[in-house]
Amino acid sequence: METEFVHCFGIKKTILAGLSLEELRELLKPLPAFRAKQIFRWLTRGVRSFNDMTDISCTVREALEKRFSLYSSVISQRLSDSDGTVKIQLTLEDGGTIESVLLSDGKERKTACISTQVGCAMGCVFCKTGGVGFRRNVSAGEIIEQFLHLRSIAAFSNVVIMGMGEPLLNLSALREALDFIVGGNAIGVADESLSKRRITVSTSGIIAGIHDLADNGPYIRLAVSLTTADEAQREKLMPVTRTNPLPLLKKALMYYQRKTPKRITMEAALLRNINTSRKHADLLAEFAQGLDVVVNVIPWNPVAGLRLEGVPLQEPDKAESERFIAALQRRGMNVTTRFKKGRSVAGACGQLG
Ligand code: SF4
Numbered sequence: 144m145e146t147e148f149v150h151c152f153g154i155k156k157t158i159l160a161g162l163s164l165e166e167l168r169e170l171l172k173p174l175p176a177f178r179a180k181q182i183f184r185w186l187t188r189g190v191r192s193f194n195d196m197t198d199i200s201c202t203v204r205e206a207l208e209k210r211f212s213l214y215s216s217v218i219s220q221r222l223s224d225s226d227g228t229v230k231i232q233l234t235l236e237d238g239g240t241i242e243s244v245l246l247s248d249g250k251e252r253k254t255a256c257i258s259t260q261v262g263c264a265m266g267c268v269f270c271k272t273g274g275v276g277f278r279r280n281v282s283a284g285e286i287i288e289q290f291l292h293l294r295s296i297a298a299f300s301n302v303v304i305m306g307m308g309e310p311l312l313n314l315s316a317l318r319e320a321l322d323f324i325v326g327g328n329a330i331g332v333a334d335e336s337l338s339k340r341r342i343t344v345s346t347s348g349i350i351a352g353i354h355d356l357a358d359n360g361p362y363i364r365l366a367v368s369l370t371t372a373d374e375a376q377r378e379k380l381m382p383v384t385r386t387n388p389l390p391l392l393k394k395a396l397m398y399y400q401r402k403t404p405k406r407i408t409m410e411a412a413l414l415r416n417i418n419t420s421r422k423h424a425d426l427l428a429e430f431a432q433g434l435d436v437v438v439n440v441i442p443w444n445p446v447a448g449l450r451l452e453g454v455p456l457q458e459p460d461k462a463e464s465e466r467f468i469a470a471l472q473r474r475g476m477n478v479t480t481r482f483k484k485g486r487s488v489a490g491a492c493g494q495l496g
Pocket of ligand 1: 264
């Protein structure tokens with residue numbers, strides 16, 4: 144059977160990453176089923192080449208190489224920060240590029256940060272990707288490949304869909320990829336199971352997408368990049384607000400929480416002298432009333448050249464951030480602060496692209 148396979152060379156190479164075990168079995172016939180299983184296991188561990196599949200004979204590996212490719216994308220750049228962050232740039236089949244990041248908490252826990260679009264149309268003024276503009280949606284296969292490429296670097300236990308792009312504007316591909324990843328395919332994780340509880344999707348506030356997620360799942364953790372609850376100011380910082388106003392966004396979040404009683408994260412990127420006053424803390428606390436939320440405060444990660452109404456954006460100093468956090472806490476809010484990770488490789492929040 145295997146000899147027959149070896150002589151059966153095709154011309155166009157088929158991509159194996161992202162195929163289910165069943166699909167692999169079919170595709171690899173007449174190879175025996177156990178071969179498909181071996182290859183599938185290697186794939187889910189993020190193997191880099193057929194040559195690394197050491198329990199498969201050289202002859203079969205060579206034949207596989209001639210007919211198939213492991214990935215449609217290649218890692219075109221890899222940068223490491225001394226804090227353990229690794230950022231990879233992937234070049235896709237059409238030449239587009241996206242970035243994915245492996246974050247480390249300095250101990251055991253690693254988190255994969257995944258992109259869902261090449262560029263982004265949302266135009267948030269504090270985000271580098273927003274300045275790049277939108278090229279296209281990433282396919283389900285390309286989302287899965289990001290998991291696999293990161294898995295080739297290290298196992299991870301948590302996933303945040305917070306890389307380049309607005310995930311809820313590419314929900315069907317994201318849904319397909321997540322179905323695959325949590326559906327027993329054991330990608331990425333050390334303990335061979337990646338539960339939905341460990342996946343967070345972050346949106347700029349796409350109301351229709353939140354409803355879609357609430358109605359159709361998957362019921363993963365939801366984060367909203369709120370930044371400020373001052374509607375007029377948010378329109379300037381995040382133009383998405385003009386078509387997705389805050390009162391309707393709040394209703395959508397309440398609907399989501401009725402469907403899936405999971406705590407929602409409200410992210411607030413802090414910008415010096417822009418959204419850090421006592422008034423901003425009060426507005427944010429009022430917006431959160433009636434919702435079960437935790438506020439994730441992220442002192443802005445600098446990106447050169449980004450401005451609001453002609454004035455360069457700046458990160459807040461420590462005292463300014465602390466005053467804002469204290470004001471939230473006085474209003475009874477749960478607050479966490481995101482570590483400044485990956486800055487030296489421009490892999491921190493808002494720096495991709
Ligand atoms: S913050 Fe998110 S939604 Fe806004 S421009 Fe950046 S990638 Fe797009």
